[in-house]
Amino acid sequence: MQYSQKVLDHFMHPHNVGKIDYPDAVATEGSPACGDQVTVYIKVNPESLVIEDAKFQSYGCASNIATASIITDLAIGKTIEQAKNITWRDAMDALDGLPPVKVHCSVLAADTLRKAITKFEIDKGLIEPPKFNKDTIVEELRKIIYPKVGEDIVTLKMVKYVGFQDGEVLVDLEIPSFDQYRENLAEEIREHLAGFPEVKNVQITM
């Protein structure tokens, strides 16, 4: 398992590190307990809605820092509409790939950027706060990477069932009992869904 030269370059000499003093939006995702945390600041031109500046701070490993560096690079100069569509796959491609076990780091960076943009949009009255439903859960599950292959659990068809009723979330996963990432995935699903006030309890069956 090795990092590409691009990852190492962005890790050793990251672009856009730091804070923006009067940002138009700030978002923080992840937590030190999960091993990584990223904060993204954006400055948006009120007329053109172009992201004029983006900065980040990262508590995390080399790939976490590198993906936050590249994602802010990709965002700067784009309109918020364009920047919303930057995915973790774009970040990964721009870095010439990541080892499978590190793909989740790129998801965190892409997700944090998108959260910052959504905050900006809600703040400026451009969109309504999104409603929480089953689709929201599936969208969240798309951010959870199976570390063995570096692909998300929805694309891998590991999610067999998603249910949501009265604050109760039920997720049924297909994963072998001897898989070393079982606990990691369950933990990550809980962490992702815990951020929503609509979610009272998460039940995961495997």
Add this chain to the structure above:
Amino acid sequence: MDKKHIYLDNCITTQPAPEVIEAMLPYLREKFWFPGSFISTGEAINADLERYKEIVAGSLNAKPSEIHFTNGGTLANNIAIKGLLEQHSGKGKHIICSIVDYPDILTNAAFFEEAGFEVTYLSPDQEAFIDLDELKEAIRPDTILFMTTAVNHVVGTIQPLKKIEQILRAADHHIFFHVDACQGYGKIPLDMKELDIDTMSISAHKIHGPQGIGALYLRQGTKIGQYVHGIARFDDLQTGGLNFASIAGFAKAVELQFSDLKGNISRLRDLSNYLLESIQQKIPYVELNGPLGEGRAPHNMNVTFDYIEGEAITMMMDMHGITVATGSACASEGLKANYVLMAIGKTFVQSHGSMKFTVGRYNTREEIDYTVDVIAEIVKELRSRSPLFHENK
């Protein structure tokens, strides 16, 4: 900064001593033979084997017949644990070990749990010492085996082997005592006349010997079942062939380490203490993991750099030519925080930010100076990128 290579991961493996390689070469070239009877080639190897067994036995104050060469520490552990339990399970099926033991012990414990044995896992204190009162309470009439790791592989804690032995021997029946001493051998005194241990594993490549060779100490009179079946060429427990050059290298490494054990130990301790002092002097917000002083193996220093993550530190150190280890989940194959650090009450963040420095014979004070200068810069840089540092400052 100019690029050199500094190796500070001596608990995982060490650089073979030049004398060790010299001692191995004849067996890779002309003396490539296997042991055998009556013919000159085989008898020459027989004689050398006896001599090397004496050297290794001498380092433990054991008898040469109590030493069994194996393909390494893990195999020695398996031969001992599986051999003991197979031979004696009729007397009981209860095992005691600790949650901070080396994976060799823990995976064997889990294997025997599956096979119908019961395992009591002792919990460590905050410095990874096992609780002796808990051990006393855990002993039952059907307790057959106690296993421990002489020196903890993460935080260097030296388990009180003598006190453990006294507790085990005070029991009404014989409880077999197995010690994984791979991390402790050559770092702490291990005298088999002083300690009533049944089986113990040691390894060559932790003391500047070659990789792939170790030994099992099996106390005279202790019976174990056969685990590796096959033709007894070098040894009746590790049957089949063994790399004889490695045995020669192992014996040479033992000679080098034990000719001045006290001096070697105090040199390692001086270096690791110097490393800790320098880190504490030059870098703020640093925590030591594990005990300080005589309770800690002389080569191990494990510290947490607050607010930052260890994989990033390790990568940056690697770019500067310095090899170190971290307890961060991001650096582990299973993406899990280090289980020893978690078991001794550290938080995820403390484990993620932990760095393990282990010194060896060839490290110098100058290397430590350079290393600490590099870490100081790296820590400063990564903290400047960290959202946690600004929040907490």
